[in-house]
Amino acid sequence: MANATHQRDVINQAGFKMLTLCKSQMEKAKEAFMEHDSDLAEEVITKEARVNALDLKIEEDCEKFLALYNPVAIDLRFVMAIRKINFDLERIADHAYSISRYVDDMDEKIKPELFQVLQFEKMYSTIMEMFNYITTAYEEKDVSLARKVFKKDKILDQINRDSFGIIEEEIKKDIAVIKQSLILFSVVKKMERVGDLLKNIAEEIIFYIEAEVVKHKKKK
């Protein structure tokens, strides 16, 4: 069974690597988007291949673990959770990739006022906080940190809900910002989706550690 423990450690480390890589992709995508930095955007786009390769490796390792070691109890919950977390992280990296692709579509830097009225920085810092909670919860098996993610997701939902009216007002004020506003609106939607995926990951961490299914339940 020592081999099983080793195999589990390998998956655990790969999962942690995926988490770090996807967080870094989001950081760079946001920076590239706000600063209209096409070199940085290109880096995110290129690194997507690494994310995909790691996604396949984790998937393969999990299959091997399930088939060869017949895990039960916490080992079974671990491998079930990692598969879902991996899937969610890969989707987050896809959003980072899509955000970076917008840099090429933009002729110029988006006006700082638009970022400000849409609370873009707040949205981003909330996502990073969620990432940090998840990283520590995952590393230290701390469920209380995973639960903190749910409250943060509500902030993102609210900003997303408000964004439509704000964008509408900005376009009415200055028709020249239509393209910028629509791109930014799309990015806000993607960030909100990233928040949902991080919430899913928090749910999976709770399931893995405490065997409690919190999915589809009302969160405090």
Next chain:
Amino acid sequence: MEITMENPKKKGVVLDSIVDTSLKKTPKIETKNIKVWYEEFNAIKGISMSIKPNTVTAFIGPSGCGKSTFLRLFNRMNDYVDGFSLEGKIKINGQNIYKKNVNVEELRKEVGMVFQKPNPFPKSIFDNVAYGLKIQGIKDKQLINDRVISSLKQVGLWEEVKDDLKKSGLALSGGQQQRLCIARTLAVEPSIILMDEPTSALDPISTAKIEELIFQLKQKYTIVIVTHNMQQASRISDYTAFFYLGELIEFNKTKNIFTNPEKKQTENYITGRFG
């Protein structure tokens, strides 16, 4: 009588519902604070347990933990072991089976046993199955014939041996021999079947056949099985009891034991971290 009830798993029936229904029934086997000694060695240290009728209960635990000793109490197989002594009460169908006036032969008719290694007698297939009936003094040939056929059918051996019932039981394959031994047990119509690692000497195909058989037999019998195979316990049992150093550490629905055990020791054992 051939059991034709289908595997509810295949029909999408929630397995839990079967377990929950059984919870309403009175215990088939009930033990209270059982302690067993082999001379000075305390093999079982105060175990209380209720086993519901028509369920499969798996006993798991590392070698020497007392699971086989505990199983063998239910048909008084330990009585012959030197230095054996018992404290506590074991009730089967509400009757204390260690009372002085209990007829042990009658008890063993009620509580059949299947062992680790198939142990057919050096007799024909027919005589192997009929053996228990004959030593009970049953002489009605038609009754014996009917019981042999129905027992062989229940274990799925009838189609394989019906044309050669005079062949020696020893000429069968290991898996067939084990099913023959189960048929021999069923022929005397017990209500409880004890199985002590019944598939540990069998290949995977024979093991699968025995497991399928256990699943079918629980419709009619209460089955208690000792196994070292964790996957087997999780596949076939409704309840699992984890033993360690003569103590019952955890006894719960198999689903709970294998997905979210309450005790750390159980988790460590079933995930292979100790034992």
